[in-house]
Amino acid sequence: MYKLGIxxxxxxxxxxxIDEKLNVAAEVKFPTSEDIYTGILGAVREVIRLSGIKKEDIRQAMLGTTQCTNAIVERKHLAPIGILRIGAPATxxxxxxxDWEEDLSRIATGIAIIGGGSEYDGKELxxxxxxxxxAFFREMKEKGVKSIAISQVFSTVRNDHxxxxxxxxxxxxxxxxxxxxxxEIGSMGLIERENATILNAALWKVAEQFTEGxxxxxxDEGITNxxxxxxxxxxxxxxxxxxxxxxxxxxxCGPTNSIRGASYLSKLKNAIVVDVGGTTTDFGVIQNGFPRESSVAVTIGGVRTNFRMPDVISIGLGGGSIVREKEDGTVTVGPDSVGYEITKKAMVFGGNVMTATDIAVRLGMAKLGDASRVGQIPKExxxxxxxxxxxxxxxxIDAMKVSNEDCDVILAGGGSIVLPxxxxxxxxxxxxxxxxxxxxIGSAISKVSxxxxxxxxxxxxxxxxxILQAKQEAKELAVAAGALRETVEIIEVEDVPLAYYQGNTNRVKVKAAGDLR
Incomplete structure (x- = not known):
């Protein structure tokens, strides 16, 4: 049996x-295509050709994709939705x-705030x-809306409305x-939780497209098992x-896949992962084998949200980052990049744009393309x-640390050849x-949580x-999501006292994960 990770x-x-023992049988890099699927098909065909395995031996296929992120950032393919908030008169x-930008707020066909919701202590508001x-749902039906976002004030305390x-x-x-x-989506904080719910509702067409695609x-490739x-x-x-x-x-999910893959390949359970691509570098932290979660509100496409997100910092540095020398002798790297056109535009591949990859080849840090083409770059x-x-x-790396102590660092991604x-x-x-x-690899070896x-x-x-009840609930949720019951284990337990609540109230959070069935 083999696992296919993309x-x-x-x-x-x-x-x-990856085979049954989680050993890598074959790996390929294939240029990403504008329609996404041409690139996926090309990568799948090439990796099967290199491995020589039979297609029927592939029993699990995992995909990590940026399409939802791109849809939000680019304001494309988002579905019209209806938004219902339960929280009048308090909200x-x-x-x-x-605070949404106008070009993104257009996804709302209708908005209503109705009576209901609860206080912070669970009392009915x-x-x-x-x-x-x-009346709102009938109006949305008449307008042909297919997706609804429902939020309630303090629904994380009481969700009956x-x-x-x-x-x-x-x-x-x-x-x-x-x-x-x-x-089901966000955490404490009505506005941020509501924002995440609205985005989730607007992404249903995108999700349907990439799952079916x-x-x-x-x-179409004959991988039917x-x-x-x-x-x-x-x-x-x-x-x-x-x-x-x-x-x-x-x-x-891209940065988290890299973090998981880097942890598996290095056998380190706690480290900082530096994932260098063609355009950007992502810095993340691996804790007990899983990505550290962000504890602050995360902005996506200009929208503040509070659903779970990995603690990741991205900068404009990659293998395709453009290198420029200014008139005063200073040198800049990025943030702009030649991206997927690196094999056409980088100097080592016959182009005329000086990139970070060209610098690495010039300094003897990597063997790629035609090194003679970068000999003209001055050593200084x-x-x-x-x-x-x-x-x-x-x-x-310093930005990801929680102390001033030195730490282990794992380099991942094809662009990491540019790092010393x-x-x-x-x-x-x-x-x-x-x-x-x-x-x-991180996608292929991932568990279910x-x-x-x-x-x-x-x-x-x-x-x-x-805590005991919470652990059991987390395990059952993992099993319901597709985990093999006997492999499920608790990977994170957190309880935070909430001083502004009555009594000894704590926010209890437990995560469990197990192998795929």
Whole structure:
């Protein structure tokens, strides 16, 4: 049995085949195409050709894609939606999408704020306005809206009004309507949680397109025995059905795949991962084998959200970053890049644009293309450029640290050939075998997770009992998502006291993960 892992990047689409013992059988890099699927098909065909395996031996296929991120950033392919907030009269002063850019806020066909919701302690704020909800859903049905975002004030404490609204929406708008409820997506904070729910609702067409497109692409290639999974941004996998329901969870799955892949290849469970692509470099942290989660609100395409996201910093440095020498002798690297056109425009490939890759080849750090073509680059200029690259890497690593101690660093991604071996602030710099396809490897070896999060008053339920129940709930969620029950283990436990709540209230969060069935 083999696993096929695919990760679609801005420059290359990487594909790997991994056997039952999680050894890499073959790996390829294939230029990413404008329509995405041509690049995926090319990578799949090439990796199968290199491995020589039979297509029927591929039993699992995993895809990591940037399409949801691109749709938000580029404002393309987003579906028109209806937005219902349950929180009147308390939340009327700040309407939904209040700080959204105009070109993105157009996705809202209708917005309504109705009575309901709860206080921070779970007490009912107001009675659920059933008639108001019914009128809104009927209006959206008449306008042909196919997706609804429902949010409720303090739904992370009490979600009964959200559930009632979702049931009512299904009854009025039909079984085919796509419903996103905020308690399943975001965390504390009405506006940010509501924003994440709105984006999730608007992405349903994109999700349907890339899940069906991937499945059809594999089928067309004769890969019919494989179960299909999508990478999500906590370093684990989800089924196609789950991806269609929660497409927002695929945002930033690329960096998490690289972090997971780098951890697996280096055998390190705790380190900083530096993933260098053709255009950008992502800095992330691996903790106990999984990406560290961001603890602050994350902005996507100008929208503040608070759903789970990896703690990642991205800078404009990559193998295709353009190198320029100014009149005063200083050298700049990036942030602009030749991207997927590196094989045409970089000097080592016969082009006339000086890139970070050309600098690495000129300094003897990498063997790529025709080295004689970069011999004209002055050594002094190349050294200056490398110092700039080194400084950018060191600044990024320092930004990810939680102390001033030196740390282990893992280099991943095809563009990491541009980074020097010695970087200040590190105890070791490791570039493992197969580093160039760490993202696709991370996708292929990923597990399935379940996360349980709830506010619990320890005066009503003792801490030990509450944590035990939360662990069991997290395990069941992982099994429901497709994990093999006997392999599920707890990978993260967190309880944070909330001083502004009554009693001894804590936010309890537990994550469990296990192998695919």
């Amino acid at each position: 990760d679609v990047g801005g420059t290359n689409t990487d594909a790997v085949l 009327l002063s700040v309407p939904p999408m209040v 107001a009675a659920f306005d059933t008639k108001g909800a019914e 959200e559930l009632a609204a979702a049931k009512l929406c299904r009854e009025i708008m039909g079984e085919e309507v796509h419903i996103s409820v905020s308690n 991937f499945a059809n692409s594999l089928k 494989a179960d299909i999974y999508l990478s999500q941004n906590d370093g684990t996998l989800m089924t196609m059905e789950h991806a269609r329901k929660y497409p927002i969870l695929t945002v930033a 200029l190349a050294d200056k450029a490398m110092e700039v690259i080194r400084g950018m890497a060191e600044d990024g 071996e010695k970087i200040q602030g590190t105890s070791s710099v490791i570039k493992p075998e197969h580093f160039g396809c760490a993202n696709a 379940g996360t349980f999060e709830k506010l619990i008053n320890y005066n009503e339920l003792p801490r030990e009992e509450a």
